Each structure stands twice: as C-alpha cells, then as structure tokens.
Amino acid sequence: MPDTISFARGAPSLDIIDIEGLKAASIRAFDNDPGGTTAYGTSVGYLPLREWIAERHGVTPEHVLVTNGSMQADAFLFDHLVGQGTDVVVEKPTYDRTLLGLRQRGATIHPVSLETDGIDVAELRALIEGGVKPALAHIIPNFQNPAGYTLSAEKRAALLALAREHGFTIFEDDPYIAIRFSGESLPTMLSQDESGSVVYASSFSKTVCPGVRVGYLVGAPDLIANIAGRATNTYIAPDMVSQSIVNEFCRAGDLDRSIATVKAALKERVAILTAALSEHLPEATFQAPEGGYFMWVELPEGAQIDKIAAAATERGVAIVKGTDFLLEGGENTLRLAYSGVTADQIEEGVKRLADAVHAAA
Amino acid sequence: MPDTISFARGAPSLDIIDIEGLKAASIRAFDNDPGGTTAYGTSVGYLPLREWIAERHGVTPEHVLVTNGSMQADAFLFDHLVGQGTDVVVEKPTYDRTLLGLRQRGATIHPVSLETDGIDVAELRALIEGGVKPALAHIIPNFQNPAGYTLSAEKRAALLALAREHGFTIFEDDPYIAIRFSGESLPTMLSQDESGSVVYASSFSKTVCPGVRVGYLVGAPDLIANIAGRATNTYIAPDMVSQSIVNEFCRAGDLDRSIATVKAALKERVAILTAALSEHLPEATFQAPEGGYFMWVELPEGAQIDKIAAAATERGVAIVKGTDFLLEGGENTLRLAYSGVTADQIEEGVKRLADAVHAAA
Secondary structure, three states, rough: OOEEEEOOOOOHHHHHHHHHHHHHHHHHHHHHHHHHHHOOOOOOHHHHHHHHHHHHOOOOOHHHEEEEHHHHHHHHHHHHHHHOEEEEEEEEEHHHHHHHHHHOOOOOEEEEEEOOOOOOOHHHHHHHHHOOOOEEEEEOOOOOOOOOOOOOHHHHHHHHHHHHHOOOOOEEEOOOOOOOOOOOOOOOOOHOOOOOOOOEEEEEOOOOOOOOOEEEEEEOOHHHHHHHHHHHHHHOOHHHHHHHHHHHHOOOHHHHHHHHHHHHHHHHHHHHHHHHHHHOOOOOEEEOHHHHHHEEOOOOOOHHHHHHHHHHHHHOEOEEEHHHOOOOOOEEEEEOOOOOOOOOHHHHHHHHHHHHHHHHH | OOOOOEEOOOOHHHHHOOOOHHHHHHHHHHHHHHHHHHOOOOOOOOOOHHHHHHHHOOOHHHHHEEOOHHHHHHHHHHHHOOOOEEEEEEEEEEHHHHHHEEEEEEOOEEEEEOOOOOOOHHHHHHHHOOOOOEEEEEEEEOOOOOOOOOOOOHHHHHHHHHHHHHHEEEEEEEEOOOHHHHOOOOHHHHHOOOOOOOOEEEEEEOOOOOOOEEEEEEEEEHHHHHHHHHHHHHHHHHHHHHHHHHHHHOOOHHHHHHHHHHHEEEHHHHHHHHHHHHHHOOOOOOOOEOOOOOEEEEEEOOEEEEHHHHHHHHOEOOOHHHHOOOOOOOOEEEEEEOOOOHHHHHHHHHHHHHHHHHOOO
C-alpha cells in the first residue's frame, strides 16, 4: 500500500507553520517577561495576551478568558450551561466533538439543517415556536466544520434577533475566522450583540500551530468570572509559557505573516482539490470554501460511506465519514480536510478516493 | 504598609528558575522536533517526554499520561474514581484544592490524622475495620502540603499492605519528591507496588517552573487508557510546545542542575525560617522539613487564626490559615511556604508574624 494521503485530520501541514518565528517568540517571552512567563499566573490566562485579545475584539479584558485550547473552553462553557435534559441547538452536520461533549452532559440535542449560507433560521424558529426552549445554540459561523459553509450577514442578524427574543445563548465557535482566502469578511455576531446573547470562542491552533494549546472565550464578565472559577479548580491556571510565546508572536506581527502564509497555501489547495474532484469524481457535489480547513462532499443518493471509507483506507487515502457529524443520515457524504495535505499530494489523493467510490458502488 | 512578604503561595521565587536553560530548551524543541512540537499530538502527551518519565519510574510508556499540570491529572483521576458518596481517605490536614475537588464530586471524605512520619495507619485500619470501604486514599508522601512531613518507610509498607488487603487505590501525589535537601530519600510506593494498588502523580512545576503546566500520572495501562480517553474528549491533547521544552530541559541535564539550585536555596531558607521562629515566636512548635515548600506551625491552644491572619495582613505578611486544610479544627495552626520568599525577607517576615500573633492574643 502506498503512503496514506490524509484528508482526515483538521491540522495544518508543517510547511505552513512559522518555526523560526516561534523560536524567536520563545526567546522574547523569557527575555521580556521571565516572571510572568514562568509563574503560575491566574486562571484567566496570561494577562498581556488577554489584553491583546480583548483589544482585537473591542472589549475590556474582563470579557476574556484564555484557556489550554478552545476545546477546553468549550468544556468549561458546557459544564456551566448544559446539564441533563438541557435543550441545545446544533448545526446539522456539526463538529463531532461538539456532539460528544453535549451528549456526555445529557443535553437534548436539536440538530437544525445547515444550508450553504449557514443554519436554517426559519427551521430553528419553527422548532422554538413548536415548544422547544433552547438554552444554547452552537454555531460555527465561518467555514464551518465539517461543511466549510459560512453564515450570511442576514442570517447572523436573524439569529441574534431570535436569541434576544427567546433568551437563548449563541455560542459563536469561530476558530477559522482568520483563514479567509476569498470573498468578504463578515462581522462577528459578538460584535453586533447588544443583548448579551453571545459567547464567543476562538483559538490560535489554526493561525500559530495546534501544538500550542491556546484558545479563548469572550463573553459577559459575570460568565467569564464563573468560568475562571471553574478553571482555577481544574488546573489553577493555564500554561503561561505557551501563552507568553503566543503573545510575543501576535504583538511582533508574526501572527499576521503566519496567517498570510496559511491563506495562500490553503487557497491553492482548494483550487487543486475542486479541480481534481471535477475531473476524477464528477458525480460529487460540493461548494468550494472561501476559507478554513474543510470541504463537505455529497455523493449521489445510495452511496454507502462505510464501504467507501474502508475502500479508501485500502487505497491509501483517509477521509472522515459524514455520518460522524450527524446524529442520523449522511450515508452519502464525507468531509475532506485540505489543511494537512500538500498541494502535490492532492490530485493523487482524489484519484484514490474516486477509485474507492467506484469500487464501493 | 510595607511591601507584603508572602509565606502564602506555594510557588518558587524567580531567582531559582533557570530562565537561560528554558530559553535554550525552547530553541532545541523547535530545532530538534519541529513537527512533534507544533502538531496536535495525542492525549497521552508528547511521546519523548512520556518515554523519559516512564524510564525514570522503571515502567513502560503505556503506564504514563502527561497532562497540563498535575491538578488536571487529579481532576481526570477523580472524575474516573470518585462519584456521589464515594468513600475517600485524606490526610488531616491536606491540600485545600484536593478537599475542594473531592467535595465537588460528592465524595464522603474521611480525614485521617497526619503524624510527623505520615498518615496514622492504625487510625486508618480502625476506620476500615469499623466498616468504611474507601475506594481511594489520597496521600502526599514527601514533604506534605501543608505539613511538610514525610511518610516513613514502615508506613509506606503498611499502607501498601492495607490497600492490597482491602482493595482500595492509593493516590500517591508526589510533586515535591525531587526537592529533598536533607535526610535520606525513600522509595515511592509505586515502585514497591505489586498488586496494582497505586496511581502516582507528579509534576515539573517545582523543578522546572510552575508556568509550564506539565504534570503526569503513572498507573496501570487500563486506567491510563481510560483517562487518555477523558483527556481526548476534554482538550484533544495537552500542550506539546511546553512538553517538548520540558523534554529538552530534562534530557540535557538542565533539570538536575535546576533541582540542585532549588534545593540549595530552600535548605538555606528553612534554616533561616526555623531560627527566626525560635527567636521571635518561641511559643510556636514545628518540625523542620527535609524538603519541599511548606512548614506547618502550631501555636498554643486558644490562638485564633482568623484574627492572627487579619493582623498579619495589616502588618504586611501573608500566611495561610491551617483551617483551610481541614474540614474542622486547626484554629491554632498555620502554613508557611518558604519557596517564594528570598532569604533576606524571611527574618523580617517572621518578626511581622510574631507581632501579629501577639497583637491577636
């Protein structure tokens, strides 16, 4: 079997990580603030990084909590807001680990259809008018995982209005926002929120590197203070060394340079991927993402993704089955991550995938 | 008010942290393993560090899980072993965050007296013979927090026998083991455990620096695999950047040099502290620790630690009340941490404390 080409993992390839920038940022972290970098610090995170994040979002620092990666932020938020039987709205499909985290806490999960311009707000409204009272709606607004779709400006406004009217929290889970390589950026719901309906999460995994587990929450100060208490009781404080390195990386402009590198590479990869699919797997339908790591692919009805995934593994190409992102259905769908493959691997990977699809038919 | 001298926080002063060694280790981490240092990695931790830890403990790597600090390891272990009504034995006094973590999970906590040579094993045996069936006994064997006492070799053997006989797990919580500055080292219970009774935790907070949140568990492979699953679901993987830096720091011999620095400084501080107490607060009783960060001080019966702590704050000296480490009692006790004060601050701090004790009498 040839070396596996992986469209499975949402992680960047090493060639688009700024190793030299990270080394230099590490040296500056220990030189510029040896005390703050090596001490326990506090559960809200390394204070200079917290301030930098707050400035970027136009809020005061008490709205911000920096965590060991944004998954940890999600876990704290779910511990706070979700218990047995809590009604939670998710996108259909959505990130598999979100489904797992909600299920583990006993949430009653209400998947609402995801369209190419984001969650179907009319379907959500009908759900609520039918009697469901969600406490939380989990939304990945930009380059959604797994679909790659982006929530339109109109739907952002409609969601905010619905949250205000019905008193639920929007969890705006936005790790990919900086990785837009075509089209126009849209304002976050957080920045348009006048009723305290939004809690926002993002991370540096996609812009610095995933090995540095630094994510964050932005929300109302009382919510952030509650979660800071949970963080203290769980781990005293998050990793100051990593947060101080990220702080130096951001403030020196390395972050913007790193983002430019990532965007250029991913834009090229999407172009190659979509061209290769059109040539080798013309029956597949998809919408080319304008950013992020992922693209959702639908095969004709009747395709059996379990068989296809097994055939793909045999042929040395890895994908994630669409069924992993859904409570039910999706047997003709799959997710392709183009973040971890280099440009020269993509066409070969798609050829293997096409071969697997045809063999499993 | 003069600048506060703090005997409160169990953290090292900046002068005993090897900043240059950490900088050099950071550069090596990115140079020697750029891929492993910047990728997500896995929930068991950065593999070369996991191997290094396993070698140190004479076990295979599947016995080891590396976490974002050992508090996070405790939290995972408690989530696994402790639920509503679980009987758990703790030392009396013990680390306040351990009590909090157990209470939050609904444990039925059984404090057993701590003597200067460790937990009172006869009292524990009587408790068990009286019908209590502990699932877990939490033991800090070396330079206990808050007391500074060390569990004797005889009691280690007796505890292991009791655990084997009655089928409970010993949680050997051992962050201070490397910081012995006088007396003879004792083998861990883990190293003498032939019945799979021991889960061991330690960390690099006291030997590298606390800002690098790297701790670990050593236990049976099935337990470690279970906790690795919890870790994946909580944060995908711990921080690889910090773990890779610690790995380089350990393997280059910086760790041993750093430990020597810390031990020399703390040995001097204990000598100054105990001399100053004998001179300025002769009514206090204590046992000089042979290692670690903390010393437990008893005042004569009738002392009111709430009043003393308030008077101390007014005079610019911080301590932690003994009552924080107990479910009840301890009004005449306090904990002094000598890790965060430099030698030249100690006598002045003790004078202020003595003044506070006398003012509150």
